[in-house]
């Protein structure tokens with residue numbers, strides 16, 4: 001059965017509380033436990049965010065895989081910048097950049113504060129595209145080559161978790177055949193599903209760069225996220241305040257992205273989130289996240305909040321383009337944050353007055 005985080009987690013900082021997210025047990029989902037599936041649905045309907053408890057035997061190997069990946073990521077990001085830049089593969093997809101993407105002015109995205117650039121560098125691994133298998137092999141980041149197995153393991157097992165979540169949600173809604181959420185995520189079809197390792201340094205950031213990650217809703221369907229420190233905040237759909245989602249031992253943070261919100265005809269929420277440095281629980285100098293994004297097949301069709309029709313691939317391209325515009329431009333539509341006129345930026349002192 002699902003339970004709530006213990007009271008000792010109710011910490012936050014002077015400005016922000018801590019979310020009281022549902023904790024869904026992975027093994028109970030495997031067993032198709034009806035009460036667990038109902039709690040899962042309710043979490044996705046109300047918050048679009050929950051913890052997935054992976055503490056049982058079934059996920060032991062997976063958690064070890066995640067730990068190994070963090071070690072590999074720490075090693076990777078400690079390399080000199082010019083070495084990492086050699087792993088950038090913009091030519092494969094200028095938006096869903098495969099390989100290394102730098103932070104600050106060398107990166108492409110606006111940050112979580114006004115007129116500041118994004119403060120995280122990342123490494124994205126796109127699983128093989130059957131039509132260009134050989135270029136994928138060439139494109140595998142050089143600095144990560146020895147950890148290739150860990151990364152493929154993480155991709156495969158995270159995909160399994162994400163698909164199990166989709167299956168459970170489809171079961172709950174009694175969806176059949178092509179209507180089931182899994183049908184939009186078939187493994188043989190092209191998609192931009194990928195694994196990303198993020199590194200958020202707290203110090204030595206270039207000027208005009210904000211520590212953390214810009215405010216956004218995720219583009220795809222299901223995000224499976226692990227991180228090492230506090231900093232992640234969700235904009236509560238209940239209180240309309242920013243609240244912390246702290247890392248929880250042996251748990252993944254799962255969230256619903258835009259595509260699933262659209263495919264589910266707005267029954268499920270794609271909640272706004274960001275990473276900010278204000279908590280004293282992020283004091284280790286560097287923060288890391290290992291993430292798997294399950295995204296629907298490129299040619300999946302859906303309609304957004306404003307009634308505009310998209311394919312999943314076009315939505316991703318347009319959204320990633322939006323993050324590169326100044327915030328005043330981003331605010332002119334609902335693409336980045338799900339709300340027109342609201343960029344959800346971090347403003348240190350008077351953050352709550354949104």
Ligand SMILES: O=C(O)CCC(=O)C(=O)O
Pocket residue numbers: 198213218225227231232273274275288289291
């Ligand atoms: O680092 C985190 O905790 C969250 C990162 C995130 O939201 C993303 O990369 O989409």
Ligand SMILES: [Fe+2]
Pocket residue numbers: 216217218223273
């Ligand atoms: Fe995200």
